[in-house]
Amino acid sequence: MGQKIQKYYIGVDIGGTKIVIALIDINGNVLFKKILSTELNLNKNVVIRNISEIIDEIKIIYKDINIIGIGIGSAGIVLYNKGIIKFSPNIGWRDFYIVSQLQKISKMRVVLDNDANAAAWGIFYLKYKSKYNNMLCVTLGTGVGGGFILNGKMFRGIDGTAGEIGHMTYIPDGLECPCGNKGCLERYVGKYGLNMLIDRHLKEEAQKSNLAKKSLLLDYKKENVIVDPKLLEAAAEKGDELALKIWIEFGEILGTAFATILNLLNLEAIHITGGIAHAQKFFEKALVDTIKRRAFSVPAETVKLIFEEKKQDMGVIGAGLLLEEL
């Protein structure tokens, strides 16, 4: 009596190629983890059955602990309030009523959010909730994902689709985006965007200077290597001047988008993680300078930029911790 019972959570992280299912505790420790692979047009009933089997396994192994429920983070368009994965482009699901189905089988509380929000919530909950009330968590990878914490809570908007910072319009008549828009930020700072920047710089510089000819990037392109952020970072690390220039432009583009977000929302912090974030030292100054030049002085001076390596299993941990939110 009077003893505080430790709480545990089942997290389910549904990505394009795999589903991670884990048992976690309130500090984000992973006690148990299993991975299912996914494929195109994977049958919904099969998925529900497979997830349920693993949940049953967890319940048997950990029969004496207090499991609060199941939190799901899923890629694609997720209707948070309705518990539906509306569209999952990589798997091909449409209108997957995953919450009601898992609830029926597991007899547990089930919540669902998109994967970017789940990861953002996990980062906030584990490390920043006593520090900040208003922050944006950005994942810079192949795409650009984001999640807003406003007034200390995950902010999802009315249907649950808020936080799509990769699909802010950066250039109104810019590059076509698969989302249907033109000039989305993601086209300029995602993996695709970096390669586009590299191609453009190589072309421009080839005409006016020796930078391109001396650049490692030209060698990669000649060998038809797709330059990923790691390779661009490695080139910069070696002092490749063109690579350094490209990282600066990358910082300026991201800074322009952040300045808009800060003028709109006057956030305390922006947390940056993901593959590209690792190259922080090459673009941080350009990012900060651009924010100072473009945003109003008060929000520009207030905001803290936090760069952090991606924590292993953050997706599934954040998904489980969604249950601590409401």
Next chain:
Amino acid sequence: MGQKIQKYYIGVDIGGTKIVIALIDINGNVLFKKILSTELNLNKNVVIRNISEIIDEIKIIYKDINIIGIGIGSAGIVLYNKGIIKFSPNIGWRDFYIVSQLQKISKMRVVLDNDANAAAWGIFYLKYKSKYNNMLCVTLGTGVGGGFILNGKMFRGIDGTAGEIGHMTYIPDGLECPCGNKGCLERYVGKYGLNMLIDRHLKEEAQKSNLAKKSLLLDYKKENVIVDPKLLEAAAEKGDELALKIWIEFGEILGTAFATILNLLNLEAIHITGGIAHAQKFFEKALVDTIKRRAFSVPAETVKLIFEEKKQDMGVIGAGLLLEEL
């Protein structure tokens, strides 16, 4: 006993050319109103004294009613949490501790916000609070002001500067803005922006078609008339093809910015008021089409666009109603 006592509020609306002080009730009715004119470098102590005198007058005339406090909406950069007008460009004030000063003299509760937030709050509180929880209120006038209501509350960010939608970057290497940024939305859809659009269209069309030669706008420009939204609206009303084209581009620009906001925040409604909003019928279709084309389908289908004529005294009413917020 058991009788509900009616509440009243003193609103103070500080603009660039005048200060409006009013007594209002909870339904936004104005019972008493006085206007003070402002001038550059107006002495802060003089302002405090003048406002206090009017407040005393109100207290004497309405001595038997329940006045909750004083709500101030001010132009310029306002630090909501600290009760300071940090900078008021039109009057020249810096670091005006207006809340603590008025509190000391009036012995009443005093709150302060910027004028766009005060107006947004008034609109929301009087008409939409039982309908929407997440909305943006936009005033399209000389500039572009905005205020967000998120989760049923005014959203101000950490310092109180949120909602500056006029200073989202629309074109990264676009027109210089007095705020220090380049390509701010306000430069394209404010009064200045409309004139820039007119000049550009006249120039472009002059080379390729007869539209410009036939346009009323060319006559205005020849006579050095600065075309304000009303004049552009009147030209469109007369069927002037160039004017109609310009309104369409105006709708597309605004729609591009709204699409970004909707992808970020998935709002239920955007309320549009101010001088330019009156020309709704000439730009609404382009605005809606652009949102549908650029934003994700869920937020684009959810959002309601509400056009409304500016309510008289909304600034001072919203300022007073700020006291009903917290």
